[in-house]
Amino acid sequence: MIPIALPILDGEEGEAARRTVLSGWLSQGPQVAAFEHEFAALVGASYACAVSNCTAALHLALRAIGVGPGDEVVTASHSFIASANSIRYCGATPVFVDIDPSTYNLDPERVAEAITERTRAILVVHQMGMPCDLAALKALADRHQISLIEDAACAAGSQIRIDGLWDWIGKPHGQIACFSFHPRKVITTGEGGMMATGSVDLDQKFKLLRQHGMSVPDTVRHGSQQVIFEDYLEVGFNYRMTDMQAAIGRKQLERLTDIVSRRRALAGLYAELLGNIEGLSLPFEPEWARSNWQSYCVRLPDRVDQRAVMQSLLDQGIATRRGIMCAHREVPYAHEKQRHDLCQSELAQDRSILLPIYAQMVEEDQVRVADALKATLRN
Template sequence: MIPIAKPFLDKAEADAAHETVLSGWLSQGPQVVAFEREFAALVGAPHACAVSNCTTALHLALLTLGIGAGDEVITASHSFIASANSIRYCGATPVFVDIDPATYNLDPACVADAITERTRAILVVHQMGMPCELVSLTALAERHGIAVIEDAACAIGSQIKIGDKWDLIGKPHGTMACFSFHPRKVITTGEGGMLTTSDSDHNRKLRLWRQHAMDVPDTVRHGSPEVIFEKYLFVGFNYRMTDMQAAIGRKQLERLPNLIARRRTVAARYSELLGSFDGLILPHEPEWARSNWQSYCVRLPDGIDQRTVMQNLLDKGIATRRGIMCAHREAPYAGGEQRHDLHQSELAQDRSILLPIYAQMVEEEQVRVANALQSELERVRV
């Protein structure tokens, strides 16, 4: 079986976890502190705050901005449902707008049309690791006095050109950026997430929210020569990352440049192998973006049944995934008012498939995927 994804870990990560277990400090502690410091330095952010996953990161980002009942947050329906759910967790309303079919990211023109007096933020998504039009979207938000939160769950290591220089996603351009370390992502801690921001007050609030609003961190309390009685300032959450996860994450960060270089090589080879397939639309990387190629998404030709292609590839030992889901089609959101046309989002879900991609992928596997897909497309056309 050729899997859709495969995390890259070896003895280095196992040893790091082993050493942390033997240290006796398993929950949020010194490894988390080090992971945050190294992550912030990597992306060029003044502050990084580790949490239990990207969904909790998104939730905390919205809470920190004071978003709640009666507020609206513009976002993509064409995203994993956590993007919309995090808005609902705050009691706010997600307002879904359509995507650019070339990049699968929010269309700035659609976002502009959706802004009202109730709009408090734009939750942008760097879908499948491809950076969104962040320059246009942050400028739009600034004109209207609203915040930009980046759902960068898939985008660790992706880059965007700002002016004449390249920045890693996570360097603050919006208000906060939120990352995932799920095993489907380029680097993993099993589960886990990270927020980055340039605002020290936001960073302070994030650290309180994630740990039951405790005013004294564990690392301070346990290291103090004097007895400290902590206080709990408001109702917070248990959104902490463990030291075992952070120890693995630190080793994964060391691998990141090589993992992305390898993924970019795999993506380029896919483009060579698939470029001549009649009617097949390959991913588009704008000249101002460098994707980490967390996913490789192709659009099937007109008239080709997505499920049939996927099933026949699976029968040949090749795993795929359908195009990214649309939250507005799922039960929690299906009954709501659909204010804006979501035609491109629906087409992307219904006519796209994600092909296997991972750093360890070899030429023979890619050729096998390409040949199987070509055979399937030719068979369906007959």
Template sequence: MIPIAMPLLADEEADAARAAVLSGWISQGSEVAAFEQEFAALVDAPFACAVSSCTTALQVALAALGIGPGDEVITASHSFIATANSIKYQGATPVFVDIDPDTYNIDPDRVLEAITPRTRAIIAVHQMGMPCNLAALVALADRHGVALIEDAACAAGSRIQVNGTWERIGKPHGRVACFSFHPRKVITTGEGGMITTADPELDRKFRLLRQHGMSVPDTVRHGSPRVIFEDYLVVGYNYRMTDIQAAVGRKQLERLPELVARRRAVAARYAELLGNLEGLRLPAEPEWARSNWQSYCVCLPDRVDQRSVMQNLLDIEIATRRGIMCSHREPPYVKMRHRHELRHSELAQDHSILLPIYAQMSQENVAFVANAVRNEINR
């Protein structure tokens, strides 16, 4: 079987996890602190706060910004449902807008149309690792006085060109960027997330909220020669990362440049092998963006049935996934009043498939997948 994705984990990660287990401190501690510092340095962010997932990262970001009932948050329906759910957790209302069909990312023009006096934030998803048009979105958010949150769940290692300089996604362009370390992502800690920001007050709130609103972290209390009684200043959450996860994450960070380079090579080979297929639309990388190619999404010709193609590929042991889901079609959101057309989002879900892509994918497997897709299109 050629899987849709495969994390690259080896002895280095196993040894790091073992060392954390044997250290006597396995909850949020020194490994988490080191992982935060190393991640912040990698993306050139002043602050990075580790949490239990990207979903919790998004919720904490919204909570720290004071977003709640009565507020609207503009985002893409074309995203994993966690993006919309994080808004609902805060009692706010997600306002779904359409995507650019070439990049599968939120369309800034559609965002502009959706802004109302109740809009408090925009969550822009770097879908499948492809950077959004941040220049347009940052200008839009600043002009209308709303917060821009980057859902960078898939985008560790992706880059964007800003004033002629290549910068990693995660360097604060909006107010906050949120990452995932799920096994489907380019680097993994099993589960886990990270929040980056340039705002020290937001970072302070993130750290308070992730640990029950505790005024003094347990690491400080355990290391103090004097008895400390903590207070619980706000209603917080248990959204901590463990030192075992962070130890693995630190080794994964070391691999990140190599992992991205390998994925970019696989994506380039797919483009060579599939670029001349009539009716098949390949993902477009803008000249100002460099994707980490967390996923490789192709849009099938209208005449080709998505499910049949996926089943035929599975029958010859090639795993695929349908195009990214649309949250507005799912039961928790289907009854919402949708003010904006979502045509391109729905077409992407219904006519696109994700092809296998991972760092250790062989050239033979890439060619096998591409040839199978070619056969399906020409059937």
């Protein structure tokens, strides 16, 4: 079986976890602090805050900028449902707008049409690791004096050129960028997330809220020679990352540049192998973007049954996934009347499939995938 994805882990991660277990400090502690520092330094952010997962990161990001009941947040329906759910957690309303069909990312023109006096923020998504048009979206947010939050769940290691310079996704262009370390992502801690920001006030807010609103972290209390009584300053959450996860994450972070380089080479080979299939649309990378290729998404020719193609490939030992889901089609959101046309989002879900891609993949595997897809489409 050729899997859809495969984390790259070996004895280094195992040894890092073992040392942490033997240290006796298992929950949020020195490994988390080190992981935050190293992540911020890599992406060019002033601050980073590790949390239990990217959904928690998105929730804290919106909460920290003051999103609440009565507010609206413009975002993509064409994203994992956590993007929309994080808005609902705050009591606010997600306003779904359509995507650019070439990049699967938010169309800035559609975002502009959706902004009202109730709009508190734009939640952009770097879909499948492909950077969205941050320059246009940031200008839009600045013009309307609203916040810009990046759902960068898939985008660790991706880069974008702004004002002639290449920046890592995570260097603050909006207020906050939120990352995932789920096993389907380019680097993993099993579960886990990270928030990058240029604001010390926001970073302090994240670190307060992720630990129950506790005024003094347990790391400080345990290291103090004086008795310290903590206070609980507001209703917070248990969104902490463990030191075991962070120890693994630090090793994964060391691999990130090499992993992304390998994945970019794999995407290049796929383009060669699949480029001559009539009617098959391949991913588009704008000249100002460098994707980490967290996923490789192709759009099937017209009148081809998505499920039948996926089943045929599975029967041949090749795992795929359908196009990215649309939240507005799911039960929690389906009853709401949508204000904006979402036809491109729906087509992307219904007509696209994700092909296997992971750093350990070899050319023989890619040729097998390409030949199987060609044969399936012929039939």
